[in-house]
Amino acid sequence: MDEETKNSETVRLVLAKSLYLHGCTHASRTDSVSRMLAIHHFDNAVEMVLKSVATKRGIEPKGKYFYFDELLNKKNELPLKQPMRDLHKVRNSVQHQGDIPSVETIIKYKGYVEDFFKQVCGEIFNIAYTELYLSTLIENDNLREQMLKAEETLSVGNFKQCIELCDDVLTSATFEEADIFHSAGMLTGYWGASKELQTVLREDYLEKYKEKDYHELAKELRGAILQWGQATTGMQFLDEYRMAFLKHREIVEMLENLSDEEIKDNAKFSLNFVTSLILKWQEEGLLN
Secondary structure (H helix, E strand, O other), X not given: OOHHHHHHHHHHHHHHHHHHHHHHHHHOOOOHHHHXXXXXXXXXXXXXXHHHHHHHHOOOOOOOOXXXXXXXXXXXXXXXXXXXXXHHHHHHHHHHHOOOOOHHHHHHHHHHHHHHHHHHHHHOOOXXXXXXXXXXXXXXXXXXXXXXXXXXXXXXXXXXXXXXXXHHHHHHHHHHHOOHHHHHHHHHHHOOOOHHHHHHHOOOHXXXXXXXXXXXXXXXXXXXXXXXXXXXXXHHHOHHHHHHHHHHHHHHHOXXXXXXXXXXXXXXXXXXXXXXXXXXXXXXXXXX
């Protein structure tokens, strides 16, 4: 197999893993819509893996597209075929009948899909599931290297270090590679910033006060106003990740007080959150 084909396979598997992990995020919320989305993500991830297997084996669809059962039936050596077929039936009932899967159903298929994914990766693609790094999808060299380190620390069980590295990467992306606050400031200036606020935020604003006794006070107030505006407008770049950001920050601040099991669970959360946010900013063209 040439290197280009191997890399293409890996990227497809990484994308499938990303779909599965998004499903896990929805599964953790337990509300009806999240449970429905979790089932869809799990099923889509499985189908993507099955199509990757078909491509690797050189199997062509009977018609224009592969159908799920066709993919399963053509590959007799696939593991957990019946649970995957049952998952697809659940997905169909969610999509076509509006049935809402139970929490127990979500938990069951979350485990089945991960086991299926791990076995297929090892037995058919000769790659460990844990080595399907989502950082592969990050185009920025610096951020990709940093996230790879975080993923590697997670895979060897250094969960605390993984969280700390994730926070470092988030800081780097926010202030260096994307400069989110600068972009937020531009939006503030365009969307409704008053003349008074624009005047205060100008870099030469403090020049007229440099000989005054209250120069330092004016400097502090301008800085506070600038930080307040940045924080307020910067939140919009988080979009659906606002609550995940708050949870990640809580994890970092409470890190010394968490149990080993809590640190392990939270490391996976922080890694998924930071990677997903970086990929979102990448898609929006915010990263350098």
